[in-house]
Amino acid sequence: MTSAPVTTALSEQSDSLMEGSAAPGFKLLSGTANAGLAQEISRHLAIDLCKVTLSRFADGEIFVRIDENIRGQDVFIVQSTNPPAENVMELLLLIDAARRASAARITCVMPYYGYSRQDRKDQPRVAIAAKLLANMIETAGADRVLGIDFHQHQLQGFFDVPVDHLYAAPVFVNHYRKKNLKDPVVVAPDAGAAKMARGFSRRLNGSLAIIDKRRPAANVAEVVNVVGDVKGRDCLLVDDMIDTAGTLSEAARALKRLGAERVFACATHALLSGPASQRLTDSPIEEVTVTDSIQVRPERRFEKLAVLSVGELLAKAIRFTHSEQSVSSLFD
Structure with a gap:
């Protein structure tokens, strides 16, 4: 066997404790x-x-x-x-x-x-x-x-x-309630995210919109239509993961073309593969919020990114x- 173990400080004592302590066993x-x-x-x-x-x-x-x-x-x-x-x-x-x-x-x-x-x-x-x-x-x-x-x-x-x-919705909802969104619209970037978006819109007292998109190839998304009224309103795009960010960046541009005031985006899992960070940086999204369910490496972080903990x-x-x-x- 080679070298010292690549353990990652798996036994360090925490300094801030939650009320109560774990039971024996x-x-x-x-x-x-x-x-x-x-x-x-x-x-x-x-x-x-x-x-x-x-x-x-x-x-x-x-x-x-x-x-x-x-x-x-x-x-x-x-x-x-x-x-x-x-x-x-x-x-x-x-x-x-x-x-x-x-x-x-x-x-x-x-x-x-x-x-x-x-x-x-x-x-x-x-x-x-x-x-x-x-x-x-x-x-x-x-x-x-x-x-x-x-x-x-x-x-x-x-x-x-x-x-x-x-x-992760409660973590995101707490974050966006502090943003004082203007007449918020929660936008599902595809039909598969509609149920998640509906839950967010209910908790944020907003309305719902859905992006009609198609995939001509893997990791390639094209926005065909936006179902819902977004003009003059703050939009929140929600999804379960961000991979190459093609869907989110194109959806944000479509919302801006239709007159959206501000565009935010959130997703639980930040894969951020390939050109994702650059695409999101270049997009009209004001802030991209993710959780730490996946460790976001330093080279994949960018100025608009906010990471919330699900710990x-x-x-x-x-x-x-x-x-x-x-x-x-x-x-x-």
């Missing part, structure tokens, strides 16, 4: 996909992250060891499955290690469900990657899954273990799950 582990979010969750839970060794062999193989006794414990493993694929492998190895260490229950806390867009066979001879990933997580030994804003709600049905599906939301959900309380009560 509760362990929080983290992979390296988003160590910052894991630290934020541990801070709100007022517990240390469990000590874990994550290192590489000379050929790049991942080595995982849990450095504390977790026998009979309720274990929560925080790891998003965004690229690179090593994040998926880390998650599976952490689950397997916890199961072989005789954890009483293992909950996979997956803020971002990678491969979720590959959820159906829409072409001949393609894989359904979202279902495959669900199978692997279950086979590794997860007893429960906790996630935020899946690409499609029906992905919960890919698992045969309980799934708690959280929404407190996940911490509450973990605490409720551990104490067998209703997670849905978080959204009442």
